[in-house]
Amino acid sequence: MTKTKDKNTEEQILNAAKNIFQTKGMDGSRMQEIADKAGINKAMLHYYYRSKQLLFEAVFKNAFSLLAPQLNTILNDDSSIEDKIKNFTVDYTSFMMKHPYLPKFIIQELNRNEDFIKKLKENAGFPNLKKFKEKVAEEIKLGTIKPIDADQLFVNILALNIFPFLGKPLIKAITNKDENNYKTFVNQRKTAVADFIINAIKTS
Amino acid sequence: MTKTKDKNTEEQILNAAKNIFQTKGMDGSRMQEIADKAGINKAMLHYYYRSKQLLFEAVFKNAFSLLAPQLNTILNDDSSIEDKIKNFTVDYTSFMMKHPYLPKFIIQELNRNEDFIKKLKENAGFPNLKKFKEKVAEEIKLGTIKPIDADQLFVNILALNIFPFLGKPLIKAITNKDENNYKTFVNQRKTAVADFIINAIKTS
DNA sequence: ATATAGTTTAACCACTTGGTTAACAAAGGT
DNA sequence: ACCTTTGTTAACCAAGTGGTTAAACTATAT
Numbered sequence: 001m002t003k004t005k006d007k008n009t010e011e012q013i014l015n016a017a018k019n020i021f022q023t024k025g026m027d028g029s030r031m032q033e034i035a036d037k038a039g040i041n042k043a044m045l046h047y048y049y050r051s052k053q054l055l056f057e058a059v060f061k062n063a064f065s066l067l068a069p070q071l072n073t074i075l076n077d078d079s080s081i082e083d084k085i086k087n088f089t090v091d092y093t094s095f096m097m098k099h100p101y102l103p104k105f106i107i108q109e110l111n112r113n114e115d116f117i118k119k120l121k122e123n124a125g126f127p128n129l130k131k132f133k134e135k136v137a138e139e140i141k142l143g144t145i146k147p148i149d150a151d152q153l154f155v156n157i158l159a160l161n162i163f164p165f166l167g168k169p170l171i172k173a174i175t176n177k178d179e180n181n182y183k184t185f186v187n188q189r190k191t192a193v194a195d196f197i198i199n200a201i202k203t204s
Numbered sequence: 205m206t207k208t209k210d211k212n213t214e215e216q217i218l219n220a221a222k223n224i225f226q227t228k229g230m231d232g233s234r235m236q237e238i239a240d241k242a243g244i245n246k247a248m249l250h251y252y253y254r255s256k257q258l259l260f261e262a263v264f265k266n267a268f269s270l271l272a273p274q275l276n277t278i279l280n281d282d283s284s285i286e287d288k289i290k291n292f293t294v295d296y297t298s299f300m301m302k303h304p305y306l307p308k309f310i311i312q313e314l315n316r317n318e319d320f321i322k323k324l325k326e327n328a329g330f331p332n333l334k335k336f337k338e339k340v341a342e343e344i345k346l347g348t349i350k351p352i353d354a355d356q357l358f359v360n361i362l363a364l365n366i367f368p369f370l371g372k373p374l375i376k377a378i379t380n381k382d383e384n385n386y387k388t389f390v391n392q393r394k395t396a397v398a399d400f401i402i403n404a405i406k407t408s
Numbered sequence: 409a410t411a412t413a414g415t416t417t418a419a420c421c422a423c424t425t426g427g428t429t430a431a432c433a434a435a436g437g438t
Numbered sequence: 439a440c441c442t443t444t445g446t447t448a449a450c451c452a453a454g455t456g457g458t459t460a461a462a463c464t465a466t467a468t
Binding site for chain 4: 009041042043044
């Protein structure tokens with residue numbers, strides 16, 4: 001409905017496609033709806049992107065290329081585990097509050113087509129756990145954190161940060177929060193989650 | 205394709221519909237495909253369930269009625285927070301390993317149609333946090349656990365337990381695990397997650 | 409046996425879907 | 439000016455979509 005003007009057609013289409021695909025998913029989206037939102041003829045979608053599948057892939061890769069760097073910061077920098085967790089939790093949550101559809105879009109579409117991730121894995125910049133694992137091993141040896149499997153720790157960090165954006169309708173219902181309460185709740189998690197994780201792993 | 209015989213038609217349809225809807229979602233599922241899997245004529249779907257929407261709702265309610273009791277155990281029993289967490293983590297993960305599509309199906313469809321949860325909320329047996337909150341407050345007062353917002357704790361528990369079933373393709377790719385490794389990984393979480401949470405909240 | 413009600417099917421229908429086409433307009437180079 | 443390339447549109451198309459129908463089959467009661 002609302003069309004964002006003043007851009008060249010190709011970018012216009014990509015923006016509209018982002019909007020529709022990310023809210024409705026591949027299966028729930030219609031080419032006509034994307035064309036309408038872009039304010040152009042449906043044939044233009046095919047002129048620039050050939051098919052729904054290719055247009056979708058353009059949107060998906062674009063979305064994933066926003067998520068991956070978020071993960072890489074925690075994985076590849078040289079700070080302590082504690083700092084990694086603190087920074088990641090604040091940064092990731094702040095970022096996702098600006099792009100609330102991103103996590104569900106990526107998770108949902110990866111579940112729909114598991115082959116998709118294979119292509120992404122070949123890309124440079126795909127998240128790699130090597131350095132993170134070394135750092136965890138090092139800090140366990142130093143005694144600053146308790147023994148824990150690095151994969152488990154990584155998944156825990158991810159889970160605590162991503163889940164509020166995936167399970168929002170369920171959480172809102174169970175905890176009886178309206179949109180505003182929920183926003184406050186998620187904001188509090190920026191520090192609450194970091195504290196929680198650090199308490200769980202730091203040596204007492 | 206594979207049809208499970210020896211049941212009355214209505215149940216046959218519901219089983220096929222479960223199978224298709226839970227793997228492909230409402231938008232990605234076709235009535236013809238459900239009919240094929242049930243081994244019956246497509247008209248029978250409408251004979252017994254009137255429309256795709258109603259058939260879907262039958263499947264969804266059925267699925268949610270499996271999930272809700274899982275949550276209620278942790279919320280409504282009288283055991284200590286520590287025992288709640290230990291039991292829930294083992295029980296929930298074991299249950300979901302048998303029904304791996306359930307979490308993504310429910311989360312995805314709740315995101316697709318946020319109104320849906322309103323109907324569910326009216327149902328008796330919809331998860332309620334009252335007793336859990338009281339228990340958390342009590343243990344904080346007693347000093348057995350550190351001060352923490354009960355909603356945050358609840359979401360943390362949920363996140364750590366559910367996320368591995370939502371983000372499986374992503375986690376598998378990042379942690380470089382095949383199907384078998386992943387199964388082992390999730391199995392280890394039955395105790396690892398409980399320990400993690402308890403470490404995070406117990407008073408030192 | 410025969411009527412009655414419930415069950416099942418093949419064929420059909422209107423509409424939507426992704427995608428194509430042919431004609432046309434705009435721009436750019438010569 | 440003229441031609442070629444690029445961008446854009448309305449109209450169209452075949453395949454698929456959820457849903458309906460009328461006829462046939464099955465069982466059960468009378």
